[in-house]
Amino acid sequence: MNAVLQYTVQGLAAGSFYALAALGLAVIFGVLGVVNFAHGAFYMLGAVAAAVLLDTVGMSLWLALIVVPLLMLVFGMLVERLLVQWLLPLDPLYNLLLTFGLTLLLVDLVKRRYGVSGLPYERPDVLSGRIQVAGVGLPIYQLFVIGVALLVCLGVWLLMTRTRVGMIVRAATERPELAGALGINVGRWVTPVFGFGVALAGLAGVLAAPFRAITAEMGSDFIIILFAVVVIGGLGSIVGAVAGGFLVGLVEAFGQAYAPTFAQVLIFVLMAVVVLARPAGLFGREEATA
Amino acid sequence: MNKRRTAAGASILMAGVLVTAGCGAGGPSAGGGDFTDDKVVLALLNDASGVYKDVSGPNSKVAIQMAIDDYQEKYGDDAVVEDIEVTSADHQNEPDIANTKAQELYDREGADIILDVPTSSAALAVATQAKNKKKLYMNIGAGTTELTGAQCNKYTFHYAYDTWMLANGTGTVVTEEGDKNWQLIYPDYAFGQDMVKSFTGAIEAGGGKVGGTIATPFPNDNFATYITKAGAANPQVIGTMHAGGDLINLVKQYNDSGLKEKGIDLAVGLMFISDIHSLGVEAFEGTIFTDAWYWNLDEKSREWADRFLEETGDRPTYAHAGNYSAALQYLEAVQSAGTDDADAIVEELEGKKVDDMFLRNGEIRAEDHRVIHDVYLARVKGPDAVEEDWDYEEIIKTIPAEEAFRPVAESGCSM
Known part of the structure; x- marks a missing residue:
């Protein structure tokens, strides 16, 4: 029982990284129709930025959690304005190739500048250690990650359902032609939405910095799992991305506990089952024409 | 709108991209003469x-x-x-x-x-x-x-x-010094499997036992559950055969697990000083490993x-x-x-x-x-003991040349 509690926390913590990053991926896919292959690299940049800011100006994790996503927002908007937007009218494959190329470029630049062994990161003492729950020591940092992820997901959900901006973005995501026909300037929201998605990947990166190896390659495998997450949750579905993220995290943790050799395979088995049973994903909408 | 279908096409394409991406090779510029040149x-x-x-x-x-x-x-x-x-x-x-x-x-x-x-x-x-x-x-x-x-x-x-020397140094010596009960975690590919075999041999030769081995995917960034599982068996020491980024992930998550405070040590199969430098001594403090040479010897x-x-x-x-x-x-x-x-x-x-x-x-x-x-058998220093940059290791034992490597009789080599 104690072990199950531990595995659940570990799974939810791993799922938090997936949920945050997948949320960004889903928003970008929803509004732009772009499968952003560079999302793993943006996650990596978030972690590297946090480590570099700590090393050079002594920026704490608390501040980095706000500053780095803002930097990534600006960076994402620049990427959209300078690169992505020119390929939007063409087949989505072009943007997939562009973002894939961007990944290679960013990973190599980081390797060149910061080497391949990774960067050190020290977290605030408050977040170290464990608290005892039902006789089990649960790492405070993992609980913190889960808390932040849930808060941000809740915030994004409120933003999407309770504000005018969210309504426009949702309309643009779900029925872009109809939204356009009703006089909503969908194009205006493309750049900030792309930046917002990138900022979420960056935030996941900052959260990962104290807990995982900060290397140029850290996003390379992350992005593969992330694609599985959005496929399971339903491409373009915001709730699906979050639910898919936590679900995949749990499958990973319990897989590691009870079938260690198959832990990663299980994720893709889950994906295959979901695609067979519900091709649009758990929370995706079936389209009559699809 | 066929966003969904193009996305499916996209994922097939990106799989292809992934396969071909690893294949490029840059050549060095031509230089040097032929073999008979002076x-x-x-x-x-x-x-x-x-x-x-x-x-x-x-x-x-x-x-x-x-x-x-x-x-x-x-x-x-x-x-x-x-x-x-x-x-x-x-x-x-x-x-x-x-x-x-x-x-x-x-x-x-x-x-x-x-x-x-x-x-x-x-x-x-x-x-x-x-x-x-x-x-x-x-x-x-x-x-x-x-x-x-x-x-x-x-x-x-x-x-x-080589793997024999690492296993002999860390496995045998740590066992002989009292940590008899081991759990091994290793990446599931040739090197990891080799290391587990060598370590098991060395630990048993030293009078210890390997209570269990856990294979992990490679590469991997989430080790928390594997570590909890290894710790649940209550070993005296956990041996990890991971390297590079995987090792850093594992060490960070081991430090978070509370096993260190419970007195369960971590021994690392293969480690270089560049690993300690990148993660910092705090994270690796107390870790034991075998070193072929140390700059501050x-x-x-x-x-x-x-x-x-x-x-x-x-x-x-x-x-x-x-x-x-x-x-x-x-x-x-x-x-x-x-x-x-x-x-x-x-x-x-x-x-x-x-x-x-x-x-x-x-x-x-x-x-x-x-x-x-x-x-040499080395232990990573604590932050207080570090006197200058890269001063990370305390040499706790010198293993003489004749004992450090696999005896000729066991090598199976014939030229």
């Missing part, structure tokens, strides 16, 4: 851009150049050869690329010797080329004992470390490390020092043989007792070409 060419073949770049990589070229400088300074006008070049190539840790590059280096660039070659599969591929072409090859960066075992050959020498090693620091801005790993020593011993052999003929040089090297900055009580074993020397 010059010696040393070729460095290693990982210039991937996970082992910081362990050895381009800085090993600097180390080899330092050996050439030292040779020329020592012999001056008496040197049997004036023109000595060093060239390098990136094998990207791929055996097929290593294979092609080795042929290129030997045939087209006139390399008289190939040095380094991390990644066991790549290392074995190059050994085959050395054998076929009858050219010298000194491996520093790879761990496989096959190089001096079943797949040994006349032209291949193995420097620095004594005056002699320190002096060389100072020169290396001046050239590169970093302190050397034992792979850098091993490349220096291998290049130097090769040039010494060229000097006494008076030729770059491989057979003559092998004759010079075999059975030679050597003592240099890297090799302490060293001997180039004639029987299996294992280069043996003293190795």
Whole structure:
């Protein structure tokens, strides 16, 4: 029982990284129709930025959690304005190739500048250690990650359902032609939405910095799992991305506990089952024409 | 709108992209003459851009150049050869690329010797080329004992470390010092499986037992549950066979698990000082591992490390020092043989007792070409004990050369 509690926390913590990053991926896919292959690299940049800011100006994790996503927002908007937007009218494959190329470029630049062994990161003492729950020591940092992820997901959900901006973005995501026909300037929201998605990947990166190896390659495998997450949750579905993220995290943790050799395979088995049973994903909408 | 369908097409395409992405290869610029030219060419073949770049990589070229400088300074006008070049190539840790590059280096660039070659599969591929072409090859960066075992050959020498030496150092010594009950966590590929086998043998020989082994995917960034599982068996020590980024992930999550406070130690199978440097001593404090050489061992090693620091801005790993020593011993052999003929040089090297900055009580074993020397059991210092940059290790035991490596009788090598 104690072990199950531990595995659940570990799974939810791993799922938090997936949920945050997948949320960004889903928003970008929803509004732009772009499968952003560079999302793993943006996650990596978030972690590297946090480590570099700590090393050079002594920026704490608390501040980095706000500053780095803002930097990534600006960076994402620049990427959209300078690169992505020119390929939007063409087949989505072009943007997939562009973002894939961007990944290679960013990973190599980081390797060149910061080497391949990774960067050190020290977290605030408050977040170290464990608290005892039902006789089990649960790492405070993992609980913190889960808390932040849930808060941000809740915030994004409120933003999407309770504000005018969210309504426009949702309309643009779900029925872009109809939204356009009703006089909503969908194009205006493309750049900030792309930046917002990138900022979420960056935030996941900052959260990962104290807990995982900060290397140029850290996003390379992350992005593969992330694609599985959005496929399971339903491409373009915001709730699906979050639910898919936590679900995949749990499958990973319990897989590691009870079938260690198959832990990663299980994720893709889950994906295959979901695609067979519900091709649009758990929370995706079936389209009559699809 | 067919966003969903294009997305499916997109994922098929990106799978293709992933497959082809790993295949590009950059070639070194042509240089060097043919083999009969009046010059010696040393070729460095290693990982210039991937996970082992910081362990050895381009800085090993600097180390080899330092050996050439030292040779020329020592012999001056008496040197049997004036023109000595060093060239390098990136094998990207791929055996097929290593294979092609080795042929290129030997045939087209006139390399008289190939040095380094991390990644066991790549290392074995190059050994085959050395054998076929009858050219010298000194491996520093790879761990496989096959190089001096079943797949040994006349032209291949193995420097620095191997899996037997790591397992013997960490497994046996830690067990004998009281940590008898082990759990092993390892990445599920050739190196990890080899290491688990070697460690299990060493631990049992030391009177300990391996309570369980856990295989993990490679690469992996989430070890929390694996660690909880290993800890649940209440071992005295957890041994990890991970390297690079995986090792850092594992150590960070071990520190979070609370096992350290419970008195469950962490022993690392393969670790380089560059790993400690990148993650910081706080994270690794107390970790025990076997080291082939340490820059701050004594005056002699320190002096060389100072020169290396001046050239590169970093302190050397034992792979850098091993490349220096291998290049130097090769040039010494060229000097006494008076030729770059491989057979003559092998004759010079075999059975030679050597003592240099890297090799302490060293001997180039004639029987299996294992280069043996003293190795060290090290413990990572705590932050308070660190007196300067890169001052990370406390040497807790010197393992004498004769005990540090696999005995000839067990090697299974016949030349």
